[in-house]
Amino acid sequence: KNQVEQSPQSLIILEGKNCTLQCNYTVSPFSNLRWYKQDTGRGPVSLTIMTFSENTKSNGRYTATLDADTKQSSLHITASQLSDSASYICVVYGGATNKLIFGTGTLLAVQP
Amino acid sequence: NAGVTQTPKFRVLKTGQSMTLLCAQDMNHEYMYWYRQDPGMGLRLIHYSVGEGTTAKGEVPDGYNVSRLKKQNFLLGLESAAPSQTSVYFCASSYSGLRLYNEQFFGPGTRLTVL
Numbered sequence: 001k002n003q004v005e006q007s008p009q010s011l012i013i014l015e016g017k018n019c020t021l022q023c024n025y026t027v028s029p030f031s032n033l034r035w036y037k038q039d040t041g042r043g044p045v046s047l048t049i050m051t052f053s054e055n056t057k058s059n060g061r062y063t064a065t066l067d068a069d070t071k072q073s074s075l076h077i078t079a080s081q082l083s084d085s086a087s088y089i090c091v092v093y094g095g096a097t098n099k100l101i102f103g104t105g106t107l108l109a110v111q112p
Numbered sequence: 113n114a115g116v117t118q119t120p121k122f123r124v125l126k127t128g129q130s131m132t133l134l135c136a137q138d139m140n141h142e143y144m145y146w147y148r149q150d151p152g153m154g155l156r157l158i159h160y161s162v163g164e165g166t167t168a169k170g171e172v173p174d175g176y177n178v179s180r181l182k183k184q185n186f187l188l189g190l191e192s193a194a195p196s197q198t199s200v201y202f203c204a205s206s207y208s209g210l211r212l213y214n215e216q217f218f219g220p221g222t223r224l225t226v227l
Contacts, residue, residue: 004154034215043116043202043218044155089154093214100214102154 002027002095004103006088012109017080021106023073023090031094035064035075038087038105047075047088080110113138116219118203124225125193133188133222135203143206144186145170145216146178148199155202161186162209193226200224 004025013019025033032051036044048059050066050073057064061084063076077084090103119134135144142163147155157170159178167178175197177189186205190197200223204216 032214041221043204043220044216045218046215049215098209100157100216102156104152104154 002092002099002101004090004092004101006090006103006106008106009104010107010109012111013080015080015082015110015112018076018078019080019108021075021077021088021090021108023075023103025071025073025090025092025101027071027092027094027101029094029096030068030071030092031098033066033073033093034091035062035073036089036091038089040086044089077108082110082112084108085110115139116203116205116217118201118219118222120222121220122223124227125190126227127194129193130189130191131193131224132190133201133203133224135186135188135205135219136184137186137203137205137217138184139205139207139217140183141205141207141217142183143209143214144180145204145206146176146186146188147202147204148172148197149202149221150199158188158201193224195226198224198226 007022034049035047038044048064061078066073087105089105116137145160146158161180164183179187200221203219206216
């Protein structure tokens with residue numbers, strides 16, 4: 001079964017600290033993986049896309065990695081800010097019928 | 113550009129009532145989607161459309177109907193609301209469904225409560 005699992009479910013860090021969010025998937029065949037950021041009360045917004053051939057991609061303080069062999073992705077946030085408080089959702093595109101499969105998200109709280 | 117907009121933002125219904133949620137996008141996207149988001153669950157696809165005049169069922173279509181009469185609009189209807197349909201509904205659009213062009217742009221959501 002095509003699934004996307006994220007860990008941890010929730011995370012609290014202090015402002016200025018770094019953190020890493022994990023995404024494991026069983027989707028096959030794999031096409032691409034996106035990380036979305038969802039602020040409270042808003043719709044998700046795409047942060048980055050990872051394709052099969054990409055290992056690392058950065059978007060400002062956000063760095064995504066992909067290991068297609070182990071079917072794992074991570075999102076690293078550097079020097080966290082209060083505005084990073086949000087839910088981060090991993091979405092994998094693939095499967096026999098090419099569908100988008102959503103993870104349940106990691107809720108990040110950055111405290112001053 | 114407004115992007116993706118949704119109307120209304122909040123709504124409270126009684127069991128058995130009907131309503132329509134409106135989604136509009138001004139990015140000339142071909143694909144549009146309706147999702148529901150419940151606590152502890154990922155976004156679940158209700159219905160989607162790959163172009164004007166087309167609709168297709170997603171993962172959880174029961175109890176919902178949709179229409180895409182105009183390219184920029186995608187309507188989600190609840191004919192007889194049930195408490196199980198209490199959720200936050202998101203509309204999204206994308207340029208296409210092809211793998212590198214399937215970034216979805218989401219609306220702000222509609223919070224629906226069915227009593």
